[in-house]
Amino acid sequence: MMDNHTLTLVVADAALIAPGLRRVHLRAADGARLPPAAPGAHITLSLPGADGARPLRNSYTLVSADPEHGYELIVRRADRSRGGSRHIHEALAPGDVIDATVPHNLFALHSQAKKHLLIGGGIGITPLLAFVARLRETGAPFELHQIASADEIGVFAALLAPRAGEQVHIHGGRTSLDLPALLAAQPLGTHVYTCGPAGLMDHVEAAAAGLGWPSSHVHREDFGAAGGEPFVLRLAASDIEIAVAGDQTMLEAIEAAGIDTPSLCRGGACGVCILPVRQGEPEHRDHFLSEAERAQGCHVMPCVSRSRSALLVLDI
Amino acid sequence: MATRFKPDETFRDDFRYGNSETAILRFPFPFGEDAYMYGVNMEPHTRPGSAGVFAVGFDVDEHYVAECAERAKVLALEPGRCLVLPHMREAEWDTLELIMESLAADYPDQFTLERDGLDWTWTNRPLGIHHTFRFGDATTLPHPPFEYIVRQAQGDFTLQDQRDGTLYIDGGVATVPADWSLAFDVGMTFHEWHGPVPLAHQAGVFDRALQYLMRVRYGHPARRLNWTMTINPRLDTSPENYPLWGPDRASLTAETIGDRLFLRVELQSFFRLPRSNALLFGIRTYLASLNELTRVPKWGRRLHRVMRDLHPDIAEYKGLTRYRELLVAYLAQFDDGAPTAPGITPDCAALSD
Numbered sequence: 001m002m003d004n005h006t007l008t009l010v011v012a013d014a015a016l017i018a019p020g021l022r023r024v025h026l027r028a029a030d031g032a033r034l035p036p037a038a039p040g041a042h043i044t045l046s047l048p049g050a051d052g053a054r055p056l057r058n059s060y061t062l063v064s065a066d067p068e069h070g071y072e073l074i075v076r077r078a079d080r081s082r083g084g085s086r087h088i089h090e091a092l093a094p095g096d097v098i099d100a101t102v103p104h105n106l107f108a109l110h111s112q113a114k115k116h117l118l119i120g121g122g123i124g125i126t127p128l129l130a131f132v133a134r135l136r137e138t139g140a141p142f143e144l145h146q147i148a149s150a151d152e153i154g155v156f157a158a159l160l161a162p163r164a165g166e167q168v169h170i171h172g173g174r175t176s177l178d179l180p181a182l183l184a185a186q187p188l189g190t191h192v193y194t195c196g197p198a199g200l201m202d203h204v205e206a207a208a209a210g211l212g213w214p215s216s217h218v219h220r221e222d223f224g225a226a227g228g229e230p231f232v233l234r235l236a237a238s239d240i241e242i243a244v245a246g247d248q249t250m251l252e253a254i255e256a257a258g259i260d261t262p263s264l265c266r267g268g269a270c271g272v273c274i275l276p277v278r279q280g281e282p283e284h285r286d287h288f289l290s291e292a293e294r295a296q297g298c299h300v301m302p303c304v305s306r307s308r309s310a311l312l313v314l315d316i
Numbered sequence: 317m318a319t320r321f322k323p324d325e326t327f328r329d330d331f332r333y334g335n336s337e338t339a340i341l342r343f344p345f346p347f348g349e350d351a352y353m354y355g356v357n358m359e360p361h362t363r364p365g366s367a368g369v370f371a372v373g374f375d376v377d378e379h380y381v382a383e384c385a386e387r388a389k390v391l392a393l394e395p396g397r398c399l400v401l402p403h404m405r406e407a408e409w410d411t412l413e414l415i416m417e418s419l420a421a422d423y424p425d426q427f428t429l430e431r432d433g434l435d436w437t438w439t440n441r442p443l444g445i446h447h448t449f450r451f452g453d454a455t456t457l458p459h460p461p462f463e464y465i466v467r468q469a470q471g472d473f474t475l476q477d478q479r480d481g482t483l484y485i486d487g488g489v490a491t492v493p494a495d496w497s498l499a500f501d502v503g504m505t506f507h508e509w510h511g512p513v514p515l516a517h518q519a520g521v522f523d524r525a526l527q528y529l530m531r532v533r534y535g536h537p538a539r540r541l542n543w544t545m546t547i548n549p550r551l552d553t554s555p556e557n558y559p560l561w562g563p564d565r566a567s568l569t570a571e572t573i574g575d576r577l578f579l580r581v582e583l584q585s586f587f588r589l590p591r592s593n594a595l596l597f598g599i600r601t602y603l604a605s606l607n608e609l610t611r612v613p614k615w616g617r618r619l620h621r622v623m624r625d626l627h628p629d630i631a632e633y634k635g636l637t638r639y640r641e642l643l644v645a646y647l648a649q650f651d652d653g654a655p656t657a658p659g660i661t662p663d664c665a666a667l668s669d
């Protein structure tokens with residue numbers, strides 16, 4: 001079980017819980033246990049693209065995760081969906097099989113927080129539902145403020161109903177919550193967690209910074225930068241062109257083309273995989289190259305880095 | 317091939333310990349080239365195609381039963397060698413689940429885990445344990461969950477809480493430490509507990525290692541090898557017990573060094589824990605004497621070159637200075653000057669005598 005990189009899941013249930021919001025229950029297709037996950041974790045689903053296009057990889061926070069009972073997601077239908085959320089809303093049915101990554105957590109509760117302040121906007125409520133369940137269990141002090149558009153207050157009130165209490169507040173529209181005042185009223189040692197539209201999360205970060213909160217006390221939802229846009233790699237010396245897919249690393253693409261190239265950590269730390277760049281603009285994601293080396297643009301670490309230009313030419 | 321355990325081995329007093337030919341050939345020799353310097357030498361663990369001690373999450377070898385007995389002995393004398401801060405409770409259960417799942421999957425003849433909801437039954441045949449307990453309820457186990465499972469595993473372990481952009485060592489067990497103390501390190505950040513290591517800070521090794529470790533994902537464990545040397549097959553070289561083992565360094569002679577000086581290799585493994593988001597470090601110690609290792613001609617040659625050319629600061633940090641000259645002189649007989657192939661594998665099917 002330990003290095004299963006992909007889970008094969010089956011849709012156990014998919015129900016519309018409000019206009020534009022669908023709750024999806026997933027289980028292991030083979031009936032086995034699923035990996036447990038901490039509140040704040042997400043999985044990345046491989047969904048069919050529109051009209052037979054390449055599959056889309058969309059990340060969704062786990063509202064709940066139980067090894068035996070499966071994973072629960074709530075998916076909002078995006079107005080300008082590339083097809084991912086549209087597929088979930090229009091086509092997904094019980095019995096469908098979906099590939100997913102194992103859960104990954106970049107939005108974890110802080111073990112030393114004196115109090116947890118949760119601020120959600122719209123569908124950004126999903127990790128907060130998992131947080132509240134956990135915080136109720138442990139008895140840690142917390143406060144939840146959920147912002148909803150006026151016509152959706154009832155929807156979020158219903159979602160929060162099983163977890164209602166005096167710590168849970170719903171606000172109609174962003175202007176009805178005075179963020180600086182809310183933050184200023186918190187006891188020392190409070191951590192704030194925010195999830196929702198980027199504008200809201202930026203606002204929370206700025207308000208906290210304005211009040212002198214240490215940045216280590218401010219957390220926002222993050223799915224990480226796994227993958228990215230596809231690009232083409234040309235190996236000048238061997239005169240080969242390789243397509244690097246969005247969910248593939250440059251190193252994986254080179255290896256898949258049958259070319260042997262050294263690597264060790266495969267995480268941007270050791271420096272072993274370094275390759276010379278002849279042309280194009282690398283998007284550096286490693287921890288090995290210095291700022292100066294990056295600025296020169298002469299080298300790239302293919303195990304984690306990608307390309308900003310559609311074509312990257314390497315001197316190998 | 318079924319492992320034959322050697323329950324009568326000891327790691328103190330009379331030091332009854334040795335490696336079978338199989339154990340020598342699978343020894344995680346830490347030098348991939350003829351020179352040694354610190355670097356970020358982490359890599360994915362248990363990748364498909366890995367062999368020997370790298371193939372499974374938690375290697376169980378012929379010393380398993382004896383090492384578990386040694387751990388019980390140390391914990392009976394000094395219960396404080398196992399210590400977990402209260403906010404790591406969930407990480408304790410994560411560790412128990414990870415080790416039980418791995419052992420049961422990798423050694424189905426020796427270990428079995430049956431789960432019915434939260435009612436779990438664990439069978440450990442080598443240690444004669446058969447236990448039904450409730451997952452998440454510590455009162456159903458004879459020890460706290462972390463201690464319960466590490467008493468059934470080889471090597472030390474530490475639990476890291478990830479917060480504030482670093483890792484805090486907030487728990488662990490250290491009955492097999494290479495001169496470090498859990499009681500001293502607990503609560504420290506990653507950079508604090510690596511403070512004493514020379515040369516590596518300047519090279520930015522710890523900064524890069526920390527960035528890498530904080531990104532280790534569930535289901536994608538990583539590992540690295542580290543090494544030092546120990547006189548006698550003594551697993552417990554804790555700073556608290558320095559008076560017991562420190563003086564050994566002065567006792568080596570040209571006649572005894574081959575049998576009494578051991579290369580001590582730590583297979584360090586790093587696992588993301590799913591419920592707690594904590595990071596588990598496994599620090600698994602392998603011991604082999606010079607005479608055992610030099611039965612692999614490549615390793616004999618290479619060991620001589622590495623020890624001869626080792627940076628004096630590293631030799632000092634690893635406690636080798638006192639006997640280094642003796643060591644290099646002894647190893648010279650195994651080095652005929654022939655080239656060595658890159659990589660750590662023994663490159664021989666059978667051992668020389």
Ligand code: FES
Pocket residue numbers: 262263264265266267268269270271272273274286288301302303304
């Ligand atoms: S393999 Fe280590 S930096 Fe790429």
